[in-house]
Amino acid sequence: MYVNKIALFTGVPLMESGTTGLKGQVQPIFPYKTECFACLPKATPKSFPVCTIRSTPSKPIHCITWAKNFLFPQLFGENDEEQHAANQQGVSDDSDNKDEVEALQKEANELLELKRLIQAAASKETNSTDAEFVHKILAKIFKEDIERLLRIETLWTTRAKPTPLQYTKDEYSNLKVSELSDQKPWDKQANLLQFSDSLIRLTNRLSSEPSIEFDKDDEDTLDFIVAAANLRSYVFGIEIKSKFDIKQIAGNIIPAVATTNAIMAGFSAVSSIHMFEGDQAIANSRMVYDSANGLKFVNSTKLDSPAHSCKACSIVRGIAKLPTNLKQVTLAQFRQALLEKYGYSDDIEISTSDSRLLYDYDFEDNLEKPLSQFVGFGDVLLISDSDEVLDHIELYLDGHDNDLAKGDEAKISLPELSIPAFRKKAVVEEEKEEGKQEDNADEQHRDNEDGVIVLDDEEEDEEEDDAIEIIDDDEVDIDKTKSGKY
Amino acid sequence: MAETNNKDTSTLTADEIKLYDRQIRLWGLEAQTRMRHSRILVLNLTSIGVEVVKNLMLAGIGSLTLCDSSILTEEDLNGNFFVDASQVGQLKVDAAFDRIQDLNNRVKFSVLKESLPLGGKLSTSNTAVQANIDPETLKHYQNYDLVIATGLNRQQLSQLNQITRNLQIPLYASGGHGLYAYLFVDLINHESKIQLDSNSNSTKSKVGILNSVSEITNVEKTGKDEELKIVSTLKNSYRTIDEVFKSNKLSEFYKSEKKLRKITPVLPLILSLFDYSASDVAGKDQGLDPVVLKSKAEVIAKDLKLPESWKIDENVVGELARQAFCEFQPVSAIIGGALCQDVINALGQREIPINNFVVLDTVKNDMPIFTL
Structure with a gap:
């Protein structure tokens, strides 16, 4: 999404490609002339209501999500107070079942x-899976909490009831963690053993680490998630999964193979030839994607025009070249340059990409301040026509090149843009709103490479309140494919 | 190379499972195990050969034997990332050896520096050589589970195909011509167990003949309602390269004249190029004579029973005449990737392999699969 936006700002064609397992695609993008990366709908994220995760799981993925996104951060994550508050709020907003709340x-x-308890245990190293706190935790999570849910009878009128976990210490005392298979699902005893064992390992680590985050390649955390998810599955009568399978789900592992990567890289390289065919470039270019049809190895289609409703390429963009010292440019000068260049009939609004208003006709306080006070190179400014004649534009701010002719250093050079007529405000507002969320999600993707996001409820509308999303993040794959990490 | 895996255990080690984690998730442990036990012979380190060798090494097959007797030239450098300019003049396989082995030390990699005999007398006609194959010739091939040949002409491929048929070894053949390439598959008889959607009404969920080359021989249903799983056994039968040239199957898969008329001119043209060898274009900037190439393609179109209304595109004739036997790395990556993916599908027996001729046209990014 970010690279796509930069391609839109610069007008440079983009060859987008990526693979997931045996599937892959290559999409040549000619900014504003053909569909951009954001024009095509991406696979919709699977999301689960919070109550499915917390109270009424029915599939292995629900239990894995619970173990990874709820239980694990609760026990080993940082700043518990904040998290605690967030949890409270999410639940009370979401559910209309008072008892459940x-x-x-x-x-x-x-x-x-x-x-x-865990923190206390961490201070006095222990190696016994029989430690008191282990049993307390097991009893609380898999027995008491379940019993409490069982008392809310309305939850179980149409669902099978869970069975609180019953066990004795002797059940797993003669098993060894090292003998457990990654490929085959563990039975109840093995899961109990692994839960206790990984809990002790993680607890001991807390004496030297302030908090622990889940990482699919961190065996201690993976073992804990596997065992916790499986024990919960056991309680709710759900199928038990192997460590191998749970690693894929929890780690959001996207299978990748050399063959598909080679095929798509080949199409990507060979398709780039068309980009040099001038007038014929777009007509000759083809998008390539995998085929399920026995008569074709791949499908290919001509490039479509940009989608009318696309959030990314329905806004006109360009690069504004500014003096390298932004302190020398006041907002007033920048505004004047814009008015002259694009022929706005009266006045404009200037705001930053995070929706901070810098200037409009009744907010002139900033006019004499230098731009450097608000933005830097690499930032984006949104310009709107106060008279609603011309449509919004976005400008990416960049410094002048070094080889600029003398005397031009202090000038503001704005890009040649053909700005379409203003579109109905309601539509634009809505798009802006969506665009903002999307940007937000983008940032979270980067922080959270495993692609599982717990969305903040404040940013969502009511329906989607407090959903847990699993993002099938095409972008992340592509980056990896390109940088050859696979 | 002959000896089989020293450990004939059917399971992979924990290290191997970790190493091949991403691909096992895709095609399963069983397929990975079968690959670990397969011995593959690759003939000719052409640009496509390079891609094939890379993909097979990374996939983790049991052993790979690469046969090529040619000397590395400067022209080869563009299409071969295993070698560099300082190695020009060496035997190709010597130059590439270390970098190939470095891809994966678990694969038993070896080279043959002399061309393998193809048996039979070299005849000048294009008709199949029906002579009995010399048992000595067969010995060179009998210890492989699969043969992959790149850059062979029609006669060489025809002879090789007789050898692989005689030994019941699957054969893949491929070649590239500039922006065009082909892939030929002969798995003789192949069975795969394919999993179908529980609500699938497809003909594949019933025992019976699907078409003249494939049939469902068994359908297993387990579980009920939502849990229902259907596994069908699909049997594919294949034709030799000699049969491909005389195939009358196009009209079976392209049922209307309109569909037949749309069949790409690249198909008969690329089949016509089997009559030539790389040496026919060596040193000629003009490439092949387009008039001759066109007339050959028209004969093949007739043999393949393309309708009268099918017309050859002069532009494509010109391009293929000019580009014949030119190697272009991105095209090799695509066709080599497709070839290896199909090898994996064939070994894994869970996907339906290609049956039996793929044409790649990267001008149009078109890649039809023809059953010939």
């Missing part, structure tokens, strides 16, 4: 207690 809040409070 109360139960979940109580559960969360008690988890905080468990975290303190």
Whole structure:
């Protein structure tokens, strides 16, 4: 999405390609002339309502998501207070079942207690899987919490009831962690053993690490997630999965193979030839994607025009070249340059990409301040026509090149743009809103490479409140494919 | 190379599972195990050969034997990332050896520096050589589970195909001509167990003949309702390269004249190029004579029963005449990738392999699969 946007700012054609397993695609993008990366809908993220994760799981993925996104950060994550508050809020907004809300809040409070238990245990190293706190945690998560849920009878009128976990210490005392298979699902005893064992390992690490985050390649954390998810599955009568399978789901592993990568890289390289065919470039270019049809190895189609509703390429963009010392340019000068260049009938609004208003006709406080006070090179400014004659534009700010002719250093050079007529405000507002969320999601993708996001409820509308999303992040794959990490 | 895997255990080691993690997730442990046990012979380190060798080494096959007797020239450098300019003049396989082995030390990699005999007398006609194959010739091939040949002409491929048929070894053949390439597959008889959607009404969920080259021989259903799983056994039968040239199957898969008329001119043209060898264009800037190439293609179009209304595109004739036997790395990457993916599918027996001739046209990014 970011590279796509930069391609739109610069007008440079982009060859987008990526693979997932045996599937792949190559899409030549001619900015504003053909469909851009954002024009085509991407696979919609699977999302689960919070109550499915917290109270009524019915599939292995629900239990894995619970173990990874809820239980694990609760026990080993940082700043518990904040997280605690967020949990409370999410639940109370989401559910109309009062009993369920109360139960979940109580559960969360008690988890905080468990975290303190773990922290206390961390200070006095232990190696015994029989430690008291292990049993307390097992009892609390897989027995008491479940019993509490069982008391909310409305939850179980149409669902099978869970069975609180019953076990004795002797059940798994003669098993060894080292003998467990990664490929075959573990039975209840093995999961109990692994839960206790990984809990002890993680607890001991807390004496030297302030917090632990889940990482599919961190065996301790993976073992804990596998065992916790499976024990929960066991309680809810859901199929038990192997460590190998859970690693793929929890780690959001995208299978990748040399053959598909070679095929798509080949199409990408050979398709780039068309980009040098001048007038014929677009007509000769083809998009390539995998085929399920027995008569073709790949499908290819001519390039489409940009989607009318595309959030990315329905806004006109360009690069503004400014003096290398931004202190020398005041907002007033920048505004004047814009008015002259694009022939706005009266006045404009200037705001930053994070929706901070810098100037409009009744907000002139900033006019004499230098641009450097608000933005730097690499930032984007949004310009709107106060008279609503011309449409919004976005300008990417860049410094003048070094080889600029003398005397031009202090000038503001704005790009040649053909700005379309203003479109109805309602539509644009909505797009802006969506665009903002998308940007936000983008940032989260980068932080959170495993692609599982717990969305902040504040940013979502009511329906999607507090959903847990699994993003099938095409972008991440592509980056990896290109940088050859696979 | 003859000896089989010293450990004939059917399971992979924990290290191997870790190393091949990403691909096992794609095609399963069983397919990876079969690959670990397969011995593959690759003939000719052409640009496509380079891609094939790379993909097979990375996939983790049991052993790979590469046969090429040619000397590395400057022209080869563009299409071969295993070698560099300082090695021009060496035997190709010597120059490339270390970098190939470095890709994966678990694969038993070896080279043959002399061309393998193809048996039979070299005849000047294009008709199949029906002579009995010399048992000595067969010995050179009998210890492989699969043969992949690149850059062979019609006669060489025809002879090789008789050898692989005689020994019941699957054969893949491929070659590139500038922006065009082909892939030929002869798996003789192949079975795959394919998993179908539980609500699938496809003909593949019933025992019976699908078309003249494939049939469903068995359908297993396990579980009920939503849990229902259908696994069908699909049997594919293949034709030799000699049969491909006389195939009458196009009209079976392209049922209307309109569809037949749209069949790419690249198909008969690329089949016509089997009559030539790389040496026919060596040193000629003009490439082949387009008039001769066109008339050959028209004969083949007739043999393949293309309708009268099918017309050859002069532009494509010109391009293929000019580009014949030119190697272009991106094209090799695509066709070599497709070839190896199909080898993996054939070994894995869970996907349906190609049956039996693929044409790649990267001018149009078109890649039809023809059953010939």
